[in-house]
Amino acid sequence: MTHKVKSSNLGYPRLGEQREWKKLLESFWKGNTDTETFEATAKNLRIANLKKQIDFGLDIIPVADNSNYDHVLDTAAAFNLIPTRFGSYDRPLTLAEYYSVARGDKNNVAADMTKWFNINYHYTVPEFDNTVPRLLENRWLKYWQEAKDELNINGKPVIVGPVTLIKLGKLNGDYVTSSEDINRLLDNILPLYVQVFKELQDAGVEWVQLDEPTLVKISDETEVSPYRRVIEALRFEAPKLNIELQTYFDSIDPYEAVTALPVQAIGLDFVHGYGENLTHIREFGFPEDKILAAGVIDGHNIWAARLDEKLDLLKELQSVTNKIWVQPSNTLLHVPITKRYETHASPELFGGLAFADEKLQEIVVLTRALNGEDMTQAFRNNTATLRALNNSKERNNDQVQAAIASLSETEFERKSSYAQRAITQQKRLQLPKLPTTTIGSFPQSSEVRAKRAAWRKGNLSDEDYQVFIESETKRWLKIQEDIGLDVLVHGEFERTDMVEYFGQKLDGFYATQNGWVQSYGSRGVRPPVIFGDVDYIAPITVEASQFAQAHTQKIVKGMLTAPLTIINWSFVRDDISRADVQNQIALALRQEVINLEKANIEIIQVDEPALREGLPLKQRHWQNYLDEAVYSFKITTTGVRDDTQIHTHMCYSDFEDIIDTISALDADVISIETSRSHGEIISAFEDADYDKQIGLGVYDIHSPRLPSVDEIAENIRRGLKVIDDSQFWVNPDCGLKTRNEEQTIAALKNLEAARNIVLAEISSN
Numbered sequence: 028m029t030h031k032v033k034s035s036n037l038g039y040p041r042l043g044e045q046r047e048w049k050k051l052l053e054s055f056w057k058g059n060t061d062t063e064t065f066e067a068t069a070k071n072l073r074i075a076n077l078k079k080q081i082d083f084g085l086d087i088i089p090v091a092d093n094s095n096y097d098h099v100l101d102t103a104a105a106f107n108l109i110p111t112r113f114g115s116y117d118r119p120l121t122l123a124e125y126y127s128v129a130r131g132d133k134n135n136v137a138a139d140m141t142k143w144f145n146i147n148y149h150y151t152v153p154e155f156d157n158t159v160p161r162l163l164e165n166r167w168l169k170y171w172q173e174a175k176d177e178l179n180i181n182g183k184p185v186i187v188g189p190v191t192l193i194k195l196g197k198l199n200g201d202y203v204t205s206s207e208d209i210n211r212l213l214d215n216i217l218p219l220y221v222q223v224f225k226e227l228q229d230a231g232v233e234w235v236q237l238d239e240p241t242l243v244k245i246s247d248e249t250e251v252s253p254y255r256r257v258i259e260a261l262r263f264e265a266p267k268l269n270i271e272l273q274t275y276f277d278s279i280d281p282y283e284a285v286t287a288l289p290v291q292a293i294g295l296d297f298v299h300g301y302g303e304n305l306t307h308i309r310e311f312g313f314p315e316d317k318i319l320a321a322g323v324i325d326g327h328n329i330w331a332a333r334l335d336e337k338l339d340l341l342k343e344l345q346s347v348t349n350k351i352w353v354q355p356s357n358t359l360l361h362v363p364i365t366k367r368y369e370t371h372a373s374p375e376l377f378g379g380l381a382f383a384d385e386k387l388q389e390i391v392v393l394t395r396a397l398n399g400e401d402m403t404q405a406f407r408n409n410t411a412t413l414r415a416l417n418n419s420k421e422r423n424n425d426q427v428q429a430a431i432a433s434l435s436e437t438e439f440e441r442k443s444s445y446a447q448r449a450i451t452q453q454k455r456l457q458l459p460k461l462p463t464t465t466i467g468s469f470p471q472s473s474e475v476r477a478k479r480a481a482w483r484k485g486n487l488s489d490e491d492y493q494v495f496i497e498s499e500t501k502r503w504l505k506i507q508e509d510i511g512l513d514v515l516v517h518g519e520f521e522r523t524d525m526v527e528y529f530g531q532k533l534d535g536f537y538a539t540q541n542g543w544v545q546s547y548g549s550r551g552v553r554p555p556v557i558f559g560d561v562d563y564i565a566p567i568t569v570e571a572s573q574f575a576q577a578h579t580q581k582i583v584k585g586m587l588t589a590p591l592t593i594i595n596w597s598f599v600r601d602d603i604s605r606a607d608v609q610n611q612i613a614l615a616l617r618q619e620v621i622n623l624e625k626a627n628i629e630i631i632q633v634d635e636p637a638l639r640e641g642l643p644l645k646q647r648h649w650q651n652y653l654d655e656a657v658y659s660f661k662i663t664t665t666g667v668r669d670d671t672q673i674h675t676h677m678c679y680s681d682f683e684d685i686i687d688t689i690s691a692l693d694a695d696v697i698s699i700e701t702s703r704s705h706g707e708i709i710s711a712f713e714d715a716d717y718d719k720q721i722g723l724g725v726y727d728i729h730s731p732r733l734p735s736v737d738e739i740a741e742n743i744r745r746g747l748k749v750i751d752d753s754q755f756w757v758n759p760d761c762g763l764k765t766r767n768e769e770q771t772i773a774a775l776k777n778l779e780a781a782r783n784i785v786l787a788e789i790s791s792n
């Protein structure tokens with residue numbers, strides 16, 4: 028018997044088309060909206076989002092995927108799994124209490140927040156110490172009921188699964204990893220999920236989506252046990268409720284064990300995961316008793332799908348199992364809502380975009396085609412649209428493509444070894460031991476932001492804006508000189524964002540008008556769209572660096588963002604490989620680096636803060652990623668003479684497993700974040716025998732707290748235990764743009780004083 032194919036969604040963006048949700052939260056935080064108004068407005072937004080999905084003709088619509096901040100926090104809060112400093116509850120948290128956990132309050136710092144898998148969304152980390160898990164509120168039933176009452180749909184509640192909740196949370200300060208801990212926590216938490224599921228079943232819910240994305244992180248069958256325990260319990264206690272076990276962001280390694288779990292549907296990602304889920308299906312088939320919920324539409328990129336290819340894929344899946352749902356690879360939370368507002372995009376680009384709403388329409392088209400409807404016109408349009416984009420002049424820059432094609436045989440190396448370069452550089456730069464510097468940005472004060480806003484609105488002329496930026500640069504050069512720093516920076520006052528700024532100056536990028544995506548809480552970002560061949564148009568940072576250098580006797584360091592960080596924080600075209608895009612950017616930046624050198628900039632820093640966060644989820648894919656990163660970094664930085672010093676910066680310290688990559692970048696100097704985790708980082712360098720220069724961040728710029736001279740000196744001394752004083756630089760952890768002027772100056776004065784103390788100690792030895 029043939030089954031009707033159904034269309035499904037996994038979650039809808041919560042921001043609102045005009046960021047109504049963000050505005051609502053922020054207005055509530057400011058005290059301008061009361062709880063009643065908040066609830067009413069939030070409800071209207073939820074209903075509007077659901078209504079759209081109904082109108083698109085989607086068969087299975089997710090509910091309870093909404094949130095007032097973050098879905099992991101919602102789950103933790105529903106089960107009383109919040110840090111105990113915020114209290115223990117036996118009733119649902121009020122909005123104010125909920126936001127205390129999310130954002131901190133005057134008595135307590137906020138709960139920890141960290142990155143969600145390998146994408147740019149941050150979740151609130153649950154903490155399991157000393158809490159009594161309790162079901163405070165069945166929010167899944169509440170929102171299911173709301174959708175039923177208001178719109179008469181039998182929605183699919185989405186719930187973060189208990190094993191994922193546990194693994195993403197902390198016990199005694201560490202992530203929960205051991206099976207004993209997981210099982211012990213499940214003893215108390217699983218009964219609460221059972222209760223939730225029973226209530227859903229009794230209310231008449233048909234399907235529930237149980238998100239267990241941590242399934243993509245396990246490598247062998249034994250690790251499936253806690254998930255099996257959960258599912259068996261839920262099935263036994265709520266046998267009439269159908270479960271869609273949902274995975275995403277990568278493939279499933281213990282494929283047979285996971286697909287054998289007793290659920291009614293399994294959601295697999297067919298976009299990410301290197302094609303491995305498809306390989307498994309070809310090899311092992313798919314169990315007859317289940318629905319295959321096929322994630323074929325990319326849920327974390329913004330391109331229209333090639334519908335003919337997707338249809339072929341779905342037909343192949345259909346030849347293995349005839350029970351299919353068509354859906355996105357993951358929740359659409361991570362893409363912007365609709366491309367309707369992108370009126371500045373060229374027709375070719377506009378045609379090729381698909382944000383959340385357009386993706387849902389693609390899903391419906393594919394579903395209807397599989398069900399035998401004549402969708403020829405939609406398919407033809409899709410082919411024509413994508414052909415137009417691929418034929419656009421932006422995607423056919425012959426010069427760039429020729430350069431990329433000839434790369435494979437090209438090695439990018441500095442002229443001499445590091446040891447030789449170090450000698451010529453020191454001859455030129457004449458730096459003292461333990462040189463002091465900063466990471467690049469200085470405070471983006473309210474004045475800086477106000478001037479930029481005025482300039483953007485046309486209320487401040489280009490000249491006046493330029494004069495203002497230059498006066499800030501001069502003021503800060505003087506401040507740096509007065510403090511006594513050795514290597515100065517211009518302060519990055521012209522940049523709002525280190526990626527956006529380069530996107531605006533290179534060919535091949537599009538800045539969206541309304542492409543907002545939630546990063547954390549109410550904070551949205553608008554990642555640049557890399558849609559064409561990336562090309563260098565004109566110098567980007569040269570003028571600012573040159574201006575600064577002309578106004579001081581000290582050395583000014585040039586400052587740019589490296590290729591991998593640019594692509595990791597952008598939406599990247601998917602018609603060519605990421606490596607090719609990355610190398611196009613690298614070739615463009617190579618010209619910039621050479622131009623900085625020509626302008627007599629003696630030190631050039633190329634920031635790569637996002638290198639580590641882009642690591643693939645499975646370790647077996649790391650090496651390739653890291654090799655490509657090193658290659659593009661070297662394309663960017665090896666065009667200079669030996670006596671030009673290349674710096675890089677990374678803002679994390681979790682280096683142990685990528686220290687060889689750090690060294691392979693062949694930067695003369697690297698500055699890294701260490702002040703929050705001195706122990707581990709130092710041991711990484713102890714074992715690695717790193718021969719280049721390094722600046723260990725000696726104080727934490729993320730906190731307004733003033734670090735004392737003693738404390739900074741102690742951090743320097745600690746670093747000097749494992750790194751020779753001829754290699755050691757003294758600098759803060761990261762850029763200073765989020766601190767205010769007073770904090771910055773006070774901290775840098777202490778840094779300089781601490782360096783001088785330690786320098787005197789060294790010289791007297």
Ligand code: GLN
Nearest residue numbers: 466467468634636678762
């Ligand atoms: N140069 C940048 C700055 O100082 C580096 C920022 C970062 O590492 N994220 O702001």
Ligand code: ZN
Nearest residue numbers: 677678761762
């Ligand atoms: Zn940083």
